Amino acid sequence: MSDPTESGFCCPDHSGPQSATRILSQAQARAARMRLRLTPVRLRTLEILIAAHGALGAYDVLEKLAAEGYGTQPPVAYRALNWLVEHGFAHRIRRLNAFTACAHPADDHAAAFFICDRCDSVTEAPAVAVTAALTDAAQAAGFAMERATIEAVGQCRACDGAGA
Amino acid sequence: MSDPTESGFCCPDHSGPQSATRILSQAQARAARMRLRLTPVRLRTLEILIAAHGALGAYDVLEKLAAEGYGTQPPVAYRALNWLVEHGFAHRIRRLNAFTACAHPADDHAAAFFICDRCDSVTEAPAVAVTAALTDAAQAAGFAMERATIEAVGQCRACDGAGA
DNA sequence: CCCTTGACTGTTATGTTATTACGTTAGATA
DNA sequence: TATCTAACGTAATAACATAACAGTCAAGGG
DSSP states (O other): OOOGGGSBOOTTTSOOSOBHHHHHHHHHHHHHHTTOOOOHHHHHHHHHHHHHTSOBOHHHHHHHHHHTTSOOSHHHHHHHHHHHHHTTSEEEEGGGTEEEEOSOTTSOOOEEEEEETTTOOEEEEEOHHHHHHHHHHHHHTTOEEEEEEEEEEEEOHHHHHHHO | OOOGGGSBOOTTTSOOSOBHHHHHHHHHHHHHHTTOOOOHHHHHHHHHHHHHTSOBOHHHHHHHHHHTTSOOSHHHHHHHHHHHHHTTSEEEEGGGTEEEEOSOTTSOOOEEEEEETTTOOEEEEEOHHHHHHHHHHHHHTTOEEEEEEEEEEEEOHHHHHHHO
16 A cells, blocks of 8 residues: 555645645654643544544444554444544534644644535635634623534635636 | 424524524425415425424424324435425525524525524524625636535534533 | 426435443452 | 553444435426
8 A cells, every 4th residue: 555644635625735644744743842742643644634634434444444454333433533633633514523643733723624515625724814804703602612613615726717 | 282483593592593483484485486386395395494483304303294194204304305495495404414494595695504503593694794605616627607505514602502 | 288397305225423221340448 | 570651443323414315295387
């Protein structure tokens, strides 16, 4: 099998600034720094997400893990995925019931996700301004916000240009 | 059975400006204006959502519908709920796999949702500024945004004051 | 009036996503 | 080495969602 981490991180327009290998090493560095145990299953799960170039369902991940000799049951995938999300190495895309590797695991950050309804690509974008506006709205409502899910559906650059 | 639509729309702090009856009549007025068929199942589903004072799962709704002589199978609930969401009478809360009545069915609006992780209440808030910021971010990414899901998790006013 | 049409409702069956519970393993530590 | 705990594996099941098809009924044309 060719090593998927060799390819660039490139969806949906194949011009992203981050290579897959770079994302992976950033993640490993942060895990070491924070004494987080990036175990074999977790690491492999992260690699699978990175190589997927987009969001994968838990059962997609599980299938790959099982094929490589890891556990065959749902909790194996869910545990690894939830751990990755909890520690900032991945994100959960609720609209798709799926998970995607974090594109910037080096730093804590607020992110929004753009989901293309043509090619199903998922793009992570910085969302500092959006989060600030949401924080304001929360304060106005007397709500103590902890975290947020911000997902937009539409067409990515490639599909919007090509399709119509 | 007491009529749940008589009570005020009041979660999570029991001080909302909209009464349940008012929401319902706004919805009926809009349905009439737009020639949308708010059939018995759909109307009853909407009433159930309004009376719930928060988000309900599709199967919760189904249970109530079934008890009242409507269909007993999931598609009955999902069809009504999806129709309500599609036409702006309700919202889907993805983080909870649940649905909630729209608090302002009179007008089209961008909304954000504040989900309390203590009491599970869901508050709908106007999100014009948030949506504007998100639209900006989308444009910067070359993404043609159509609609967005904005959900925040934290503590509502009541729980934040009371709990800790 | 009768028929067609299309929207709506109901049911069967199945597919998809996620969790609970419990036993085992393996690394860290006293 | 004895013990502790986080992590892992598996079985079973719960929770969420949809496809496909049949029956109902009201509106409109002949």
